[in-house]
Amino acid sequence: MRVLLSTYGTRGDVEPLVALAVRLRGLGADVRMCAPPDEEFAQRLAGIGVRLVPVGPPVRELMRGKALPSAADLARYRNELVEAQFDAFPSAFDGCDVVVAAGLGQVAARSVAEAAGIFYVYVSYAAVHLPSPHHAPPPRPGWPEPEVADNRTLWELDAQNVNAQFGEALNRHRAVLGLPPVDNVRDHILTDRPWLAADPVLGAWPETPGLDVVQTGAWTLPDERPLPADLTRFLDDGAPPVYVGFGSMSPAEGIGGMAVEAIRAQGYRVLASRGWAELDLVDGGDDCFAIGEVSHQSLFGKVAAVVHHGGAGTTLTAARAGAPQVVIPLQLSDNPYWASRVAALELGAALDASTTSLASLGVALKSALSPGTRARAQSVGSRLRTDGAEVAARRLVDGSR
Structure with a gap:
């Protein structure tokens, strides 16, 4: 079995997929990962025997400033990342059986997987990233913050913002791949059966109609390095x-x-x-x-x-x-x-x-x-679980997705 893992972000975005990769390899799967080209990520993946497919600009440079980039710069970064994904993903996904994408920024992953006939799983690391009337959307830098209190309305506006940022580029590339357009980019990325890699005690999913969330537990590895x-x-x-x-x-x-x-x-x-x-x-x-x-x-x-x-x-x-x-x-x-x-x-x-x-x-x-x-x-x-990555890896290998 060959699995492609993909994310873009800081260590907090990459490390859960590292944990999943280790558990998948332990079950005999071949794993590769699309991630930022930062040297520390390349070294981390090399240390566990996983090939890095670099996608997008280095993250550390983006995070170097005292403040986040301007809204215009963030929009440009996001657009460039979508183009980089559509350039890199077809060859990266070649021969894979499953694609696991983490984060809303993985705009191209489902479309490239769909065109290639590859099973696609979306994963979030926190319940707040998934639409629910029980909570508001998380802050998304560079996008307007609506002055309304109703969570349902906020999620509707959030979907409009995602469409405004990514809709044209996504549907242009889908047309090239011979795929029909999508009218809700965010929900297209998330699917109606997303996975939640968060501890059910620390960050439980509030049951929400329309989303069949699979909560596996957080994806972590033991880190027994001695202190200096x-x-x-x-x-x-x-x-x-x-x-x-x-x-x-x-x-x-x-x-x-x-x-x-x-x-x-x-x-x-x-x-x-x-x-x-x-x-x-x-x-x-x-x-x-x-x-x-x-x-x-x-x-x-x-x-x-x-x-x-x-x-x-x-x-x-x-x-x-x-x-x-x-x-x-x-x-x-x-x-x-x-x-x-x-x-x-x-x-x-x-x-x-x-x-x-x-x-x-x-x-x-x-x-x-x-x-x-x-x-x-x-x-x-004492009540928090440590087996989330193992649970997720077995679901992928066993086909119970």
Whole structure:
């Protein structure tokens, strides 16, 4: 069996497919992956024996700035990505039995699979990306944010925005492939039976007519890399510190420094992750230690709390470790959704990045660091599954899709 996996985005978009690829290979499947051409993704896939088919521009360059590109630039990036997909996918998909596409940006995947007679599966990593009256669409940078409150209306407007961005290009390419036009690009990409690779305790799908969602559990791998020696020494030299990091994202101006100050004000040491933004939050004090890329699975069980941006992977890893969380989400993708889930499950506190202050951070940290919050976090952590990628791989190999 040959499986093609495809996504475009940061590490949070690529790593779940890496987990699925490993499980598929363990079941005897041949796997290749379409992903951004960034060197770290090429090295990651080479390490598990999966061939990278590079599609689109490097993501790290896109995320390098302090702010997201303008709406005009984002529209141009999206259009160029669609063209790159239609150029690369036909040869990448050749000989494959199944295509698994992750993310709404995979505009070309279903059409190329359809033309080649290949089974297509769409996967989301968070329920908020799938239409439901139980929640609003996630923030989509560069597209207008409607000032209405009804979720059904918001999803209708969201579909109109997707059509406006991608409809002409998609249907032009479908015509070349001999396929009929589609009138709802978003729902065409999602299908009426999408998969949801999210933990059912942390991010359950609210039953919604019209969508037969297959929730497999989150797609992750064990990460048993030992922590660096200097980090281990810092951890051993005192009480557990509070971790602060924003992954592949750049936080709003001043948020990182404010978080360090608030953590110190609560009497805790600070563990500051540089992340893709290369944040410099260390001022020379021996109570603050900077780290690069380390295993969060090995680390988060050793910290007092985790302050982060609301990425799906960070939220899940902290929850599994039983670590209380303070989420300062960017108004981007699923970050606000995971912040809301942390608050709803009482695993910590969620803030609004646009109004976060030293005082509000202090209140949030005090709540997160309380014994009651830690007890709830540990209780929820013990109920989270770790077999999502295995479940998904077996469904693909067995044909129960």
